[in-house]
Amino acid sequence: MARRKSIDTSIADRQKIGTFVLNGRTFVSGLHWETLDNVSSFMKEARSKGRQWGMDVVATRKGVDLRSKGKSAKYQAGYAPKNRGAAKGMYSLASVLASEFGSNWIGAFRIEEERYALAAVVDGSIVPSADRIGTLSEIREELGANFSHLAGSGVLFEHVIAPPEFEFGDKQVDLASLLVASKLKPEHRLKPLTLGLSKGELFRLILFAAIIIAGGSLYILYQARQEEMLRRADQAQKAARSRAEALLNIKPPPPAPPPPWLGSAKLTDTVAACSAAFDKLPLVLGGWVFEKASCNAGGALSAAYKRGQLATANSVLSAADAAGLPLDFYDAGESGVVNVLIQMPSASSEELLAEKQVMARLVSHFQAADVKFPLQKQAVPETPPGEEPTTSKPTWSTYTFEIVTQMPPVSLLEGLAADGLRAETVAVSLDGDAARLTWTINGALYVR
Known part of the structure; x- marks a missing residue:
C-alpha cells in the first residue's frame, strides 16, 4: 500500500x-x-x-x-x-x-x-x-x-x-x-483545490436532505389539514356574507379624508421661524446684494443674491463659505442662490372653530392694519360619474389667501388668534432702489 x-x-x-x-x-x-x-x-x-x-x-x-x-x-x-x-x-x-x-x-x-x-x-x-x-x-x-x-x-x-x-x-x-x-x-x-465535497460537507448535506424530507412529509400533512380548515372557514364566511348582504344590501361609507392642518404649525409660529431665519441672512455677501428669499412650512429656505459692481464669483464663494452657507450659481454666474433647511416649530393639533366665530375677527385684524386679506374658498372635488368616492366629504371648509405687506409679518400677526391658520410659504424681496422689503405670505384657513 x-x-x-x-x-x-x-x-x-x-x-x-x-x-x-x-x-x-x-x-x-x-x-x-x-x-x-x-x-x-x-x-x-x-x-x-x-x-x-x-x-x-x-x-x-x-x-x-x-x-x-x-x-x-x-x-x-x-x-x-x-x-x-x-x-x-x-x-x-x-x-x-x-x-x-x-x-x-x-x-x-x-x-x-x-x-x-x-x-x-x-x-x-x-x-x-x-x-x-x-x-x-x-x-x-x-x-x-x-x-x-x-x-x-x-x-x-x-x-x-x-x-x-x-x-x-x-x-x-x-x-x-x-x-x-x-x-x-x-x-x-x-x-x-479539491473537487467534490469534504466529509463534513457531505455529512451536512445528508443531514440537511433528511431534515427536508421529514419536514416535507410533515408539511404535506399539515397543508392538507389547513386546506380542509380553510375550506370550511371559507364556506362559513361566504354564508355569513350572503346573509349580511341580504339583510343590509348597503356598502360601508368611505373613510374621512386626512385633516391637512394637522401636519404643520400654526401660521404665527411658521412666520416667526421663517422671519428669524431671514434676519440671519446677510444683505451683502462678498459684494453680492440680497434680492429675495422664501421659506416653506417644511423648513426649506432659499435666498437669492445678485452680483454687485466689480464683485466676483470667488468673492461671494469665500464669503458664503465663511458664513457657512452653501451657494450655487445661475444666470450665467450673475446670480447665486443659497438653499438650507431650518428647524421648524412642532405641528399643532387644535380643534377647528366655526366659520362664524372666525371670519369677522380675522378680517377685522387685517383691516385695522390696512392690509388686504383676500380669502378664496376652495371647492370640494366632485367624484367623476361612474366612479366610487375614495373618501367621504370633508367636515371643514378651506380658504386660501395671499398676504402682501411691507410691515414685518411678525408685527402684522401680533395678537392674531391663529387657530386653523396655516402658512405654506413665506417670502421677502428687497427693492434696492427704494430700500424697502416686501413680504408675501401664502397659506390656508380651515374652519368648521
Missing part, C-alpha cells in the same frame, strides 16, 4: 492574507505564488502542490512576457488556506493588476486611509514577495526593498506606481476606477 504524503503546513502558517471589498467584489492579497513546470497539465500540478502544503484555494494564471510577443509564457499558482481569511470566489488583486501594466512594473496602491497594497510583475510573472497588504509605513518599506532588490538584479521597470504620499514612482492609479467588472476575469478568482 502506497504511503500517503505528509502535509507541510509551514508555508500556510506563515501567510499574511489580506482582503478588502471594492465595487461590490472581494479582493485578496498575500497569496503564496509558485511557478508551475507542467504546461500541459498545470492544474493537476497546482492541486498536487496545494494539497502537499495544506492549502484550500488557488488562483492560476498564464504569465506572458509581452516583449517576447507571446512566445515566453509561464504558469503561476497563488495559494491560500481558508483559515487565514481567503475563500473561493474572491479575486486575486495581484492577478488582476498583472494583466494591466505590462511585463515589468512595481507599484503600491491605496485601498483606504492607512491601508495599502503592494504588487509587482517581472518578465510577465507575479513577484511572490510583492503580493501584500499593510500600513503606509509597511508597504513603503517593502516597496523600497523589492525595488532595490529587483533593480539591483538588472530589472528595468516600465512603470513604478505609487500614491503621492509615497514620494516614489512615475504614476499613480485609483483602484476604484481600475477594479471594475469589465477588468475581472474568471482566471483571477480563487478556486477550491
Whole structure:
C-alpha cells in the first residue's frame, strides 16, 4: 500500500492574507505564488502542490512576457488556506493588476486611509514577495526593498506606481476606477483545490436532505389539514356574507379624508421661524446684494443674491463659505442662490372653530392694519360619474389667501388668534432702489 504524503503546513502558517471589498467584489492579497513546470497539465500540478502544503484555494494564471510577443509564457499558482481569511470566489488583486501594466512594473496602491497594497510583475510573472497588504509605513518599506532588490538584479521597470504620499514612482492609479467588472476575469478568482465535497460537507448535506424530507412529509400533512380548515372557514364566511348582504344590501361609507392642518404649525409660529431665519441672512455677501428669499412650512429656505459692481464669483464663494452657507450659481454666474433647511416649530393639533366665530375677527385684524386679506374658498372635488368616492366629504371648509405687506409679518400677526391658520410659504424681496422689503405670505384657513 502506497504511503500517503505528509502535509507541510509551514508555508500556510506563515501567510499574511489580506482582503478588502471594492465595487461590490472581494479582493485578496498575500497569496503564496509558485511557478508551475507542467504546461500541459498545470492544474493537476497546482492541486498536487496545494494539497502537499495544506492549502484550500488557488488562483492560476498564464504569465506572458509581452516583449517576447507571446512566445515566453509561464504558469503561476497563488495559494491560500481558508483559515487565514481567503475563500473561493474572491479575486486575486495581484492577478488582476498583472494583466494591466505590462511585463515589468512595481507599484503600491491605496485601498483606504492607512491601508495599502503592494504588487509587482517581472518578465510577465507575479513577484511572490510583492503580493501584500499593510500600513503606509509597511508597504513603503517593502516597496523600497523589492525595488532595490529587483533593480539591483538588472530589472528595468516600465512603470513604478505609487500614491503621492509615497514620494516614489512615475504614476499613480485609483483602484476604484481600475477594479471594475469589465477588468475581472474568471482566471483571477480563487478556486477550491479539491473537487467534490469534504466529509463534513457531505455529512451536512445528508443531514440537511433528511431534515427536508421529514419536514416535507410533515408539511404535506399539515397543508392538507389547513386546506380542509380553510375550506370550511371559507364556506362559513361566504354564508355569513350572503346573509349580511341580504339583510343590509348597503356598502360601508368611505373613510374621512386626512385633516391637512394637522401636519404643520400654526401660521404665527411658521412666520416667526421663517422671519428669524431671514434676519440671519446677510444683505451683502462678498459684494453680492440680497434680492429675495422664501421659506416653506417644511423648513426649506432659499435666498437669492445678485452680483454687485466689480464683485466676483470667488468673492461671494469665500464669503458664503465663511458664513457657512452653501451657494450655487445661475444666470450665467450673475446670480447665486443659497438653499438650507431650518428647524421648524412642532405641528399643532387644535380643534377647528366655526366659520362664524372666525371670519369677522380675522378680517377685522387685517383691516385695522390696512392690509388686504383676500380669502378664496376652495371647492370640494366632485367624484367623476361612474366612479366610487375614495373618501367621504370633508367636515371643514378651506380658504386660501395671499398676504402682501411691507410691515414685518411678525408685527402684522401680533395678537392674531391663529387657530386653523396655516402658512405654506413665506417670502421677502428687497427693492434696492427704494430700500424697502416686501413680504408675501401664502397659506390656508380651515374652519368648521
